Amino acid sequence: MKVDFREAKSIITKSNIPSIDYVINPYTGCQHGCIYCYAEFMIRFTGHKGDKWGQFLDIKTFDLNKIKPQKYSGKVILLSSVTDPYLPLEKKYQNTRKILERLIGTEAEISILTKSKLVVRDIDLFKKFKNIRVGISINTLDENFARIIERAASKPLDRLEAIKQISEAGIETYIFISPFFPEITDFRAIIEESKGYATRFSFENLNFRPHNVPRIIKVIKQHYPELLSKYKQIQKDQGYWDILEHEIKAHCEEMNLNFEIEFHHGGFSKS
């Protein structure tokens, strides 16, 4: 892992994501190295041409005094969109913790999203926010498959245990079932495991993009060869997601869950 330090002009930036006003990415790059990651485009914008996603990390340096908690009243702030706020190196550099400490007192809605059990370290801080929700993303309970597709993230059951602890501390929690791997992601099993402590569930489908297709297909070929033709078909035909969306909706309604489905429709992105 190539580790560097880079000064960030601003650590809280405006977001292009619908329903999110601001994003905080305390690092550039991501140690988790998920095979499907949609943030890999960051290589081009951050002077990392030639580097491989998952093999570099810039620790952002910034002026903490420039963070003004009152500036974000009524806004939604997400940590994080193109990195994970609780990477292994967060233990050492604590950028996420320092930013959260500085934001205490804000009237913003803070949304934390991670794949790391390290998130429990900050329960003491989460308790100091008026409006905060903490979530994990997960798409399988199978430790071996998770290791293949998200090699440096916490084990799925450890992520769920972290959310359980956060919920028991009185903090609102959510489970982001993402990205949904056709015929592999058992959403019912994940819900069953976590429904006792997660406040909300959301779902996102797997988005095939030119940079991640070869990696996804390689993994399916090696570990689920019987699904290969199905995956190739789903790349061309959105019908699978429509059917799945109905299934998820029916199940969540039957279970009386608080949920939202954030499936991308209308073809696979070529950008």
Ligand code: SF4
């Ligand atoms: S944790 Fe998120 S940002 Fe990091 S590699 Fe995985 S998908 Fe990408």
